[in-house]
Amino acid sequence: MLPNPPVVRHKQQWDLSTGPSDETVYMDLSFFQELQSRFGAKVTEFSVAYVLAHEMGHHVQNILGTLQKTEQLRRSGRYSQAQLNKVSVATELQADFYAGLWARYTDDRARILEPGDIDAAISAAEAVGDDNIMKRSQGYVNQEAFTHGSSAQRKRMVYERLHSGDIRQGIL
Numbered sequence: 668m669l670p671n672p673p674v675v676r677h678k679q680q681w682d683l684s685t686g687p688s689d690e691t692v693y694m695d696l697s698f699f700q701e702l703q704s705r706f707g708a709k710v711t712e713f714s715v716a717y718v719l720a721h722e723m724g725h726h727v728q729n730i731l732g733t734l735q736k737t738e739q740l741r742r743s744g745r746y747s748q749a750q751l752n753k754v755s756v757a758t759e760l761q762a763d764f765y766a767g768l769w770a771r772y773t774d775d776r777a778r779i780l781e782p783g784d785i786d787a788a789i790s791a792a793e794a795v796g797d798d799n800i801m802k803r804s805q806g807y808v809n810q811e812a813f814t815h816g817s818s819a820q821r822k823r824m825v826y827e828r829l830h831s832g833d834i835r836q837g838i839l
């Protein structure tokens with residue numbers, strides 16, 4: 668059984684706040700307003716749960732040693748920023764994957780999904796793709812600077828993994 672990290676509502680931060688140091692998930696609730704107003708995503712209860720599950724996914728990575736390995740790569744000084752960004756994309760997509768698994772198994776057990784929930788999660792995943800965020804904030808897309816994955820990658824992660832339910836597919 669995994670220890671549960673405490674969840675804290677937080678104003679400034681959103682992503683990857685499950686650090687090895689404090690093992691706490693921080694959620695910036697204004698993020699969801701931004702998701703809706705700036706990035707045009709549908710936000711439902713399930714999208715909020717999904718984002719939380721993504722953060723818990725980082726907590727799983729912390730327990731399994733994945734985050735520590737990526738930190739070692741970063742500190743080694745042997746990799747370019749573009750290469751490290753690819754590692755970051757893989758880590759984020761794996762957290763999306765874990766969130767998809769959570770949704771799948773929780774729905775099997777407790778039927779939590781309502782009509783439109785999957786579409787909303789997909790629309791949220793697409794909205795936070797690096798290309799969409801870059802296009803909207805700076806007007807152009809620089810693939811080498813991606814740190815979370817493109818809209819298409821994130822959408823695929825949510826959609827396919829939600830349907831497969833196979834944890835082995837999330838191995839980096």
Ligand SMILES: [Zn+2]
Nearest residue numbers: 682683759762
């Ligand atoms: Zn993340």
